Amino acid sequence: MATLADPDRSELTALWAGALGGDRAPLERRLAGASRLPGPRANLELAARFADLVGATADDGRGAAVELLGGWLAGPPSDPGLPEGGEEFLAACAALAAGSVAAGSAADAADRLLTAAAVDDRWRVREMAATGMQRVLRADWSAGLRAVRAWLRSGEPLEVRAAVAAVAEPPLLKEAGHAEEAVEVVEAAVDLLLATPSGRRADDDVRVLRKALGYAVSVVAVAHPDAGLPLLERLATSTDSDARWIARQNLTKARLAPFADRLAGAREAAAQPR
Template identity: 35%
Template sequence: MTDDVEWETRLRALPSTEWPDFLTAHSGLPGPRANLALVSAVARTAEPAVIAELEKTDDEFAMMCVAASRGARSDDADVLRRQRGHAEDQRWRVREGAVIGLQLLGDRDIAALLSIVKSWAEETDPLLQRAAVAAICEPRLLRDPRTVGDALGICATTTAHFVTWPSERRRAPDVRVLRQTLGYCWSVVVAADPDIALDAFLGLDPDHPDVGWIVAQNLRKSRLSRILRDRGEGVAR
């Protein structure tokens, strides 16, 4: 398996005009899983000229890489404005690229990432809310109590927004994308620091039809079930 560093080395040796064909050849698609190591390598190495070249193709994998590249640079206000569009894209791989890029931003500047995701969590667009939750609920980013607390707040905020929508709205595809993300992200935050996040998770309403689903999905995650078992928590759902 080729790692990020080797992909970066190969990419740097190519002129910008050759990147689209190279990415198509090594995307891993069609197939069950895109080449995420290559996506991350592109995000770390792509210059503006390369990003522009990739954007011309409008190919889904190329656009996934564009979204990741812009996400990693979203501490720039002009880039962030364009990144919103990637987070709201109807293609799920492009949205995933946006999240990958934001997480790369968080690796080097967690404060910049938190500023973005806190703002997006308050937006009315469920796809922006989804990007906020998915970007911060990454184990490698939850390294201190303050960040865990911020991530918990984003999970709570987006879940609270979700509950306010009428049942018909909650069946819409974009809202269901948010629900799917909330179905695992709570467990990531609880696992990062149960002392901070567990009580909030246990306080979610299991009788709400969609929140109950979110709770049940998180309880299926081994990282959460192990914590509950170790603490002797009996959670009947």
């Protein structure tokens, strides 16, 4: 099935209103048809516009909105004839839109949807859960950070990964206090990974967490060098092979160029076989 052109705002608004009224199938077909899946890149622009629209839902419609989004995350859509990739795209849209709902009203139900999306088997859905949490952090850093810390406390590698991905976003870290708290989140995630028994380190969910830490440490280190660079140096000099892998991955990032002299020792240490 050929990819359809994106719906304009008026069409998307009408389709969303119809879905809230109980007729979900036309919206599902329209979003799925413009998803660009199963290609290499989903239609993230459409997902973002849809999330904006959902976030603007009136208070008396938010319960129905959360229920609809939860349906897309939990099971098949109402239309069984969607094109390939359509069901996954709807779930990803639901994850991002849940962030918009949570940002607008701090709804517990929307937070639960984000958590469910964070541990979804589909990587696109997990990615949108983290991006959805960034919408919460952007609207209310304190509220978002409470949710991020709940993900950390779970100890579940995919939830921890979502916490890391949510805070490792440079535009969110312009305030020094936010940046320092982001370092704390990433360092806590590092500690959880390194405390994982060696027999579990090769599990898929743990590897997904390790991969996220392979870029996130440098993001938060640049935002708050006083707290972040020591973390990077600690990883580089660790006897743990995963810690040094995380250090090596981060030390290749161009964003660390201003700290090249300070990190010379860390680069040398991370490269040493142990």
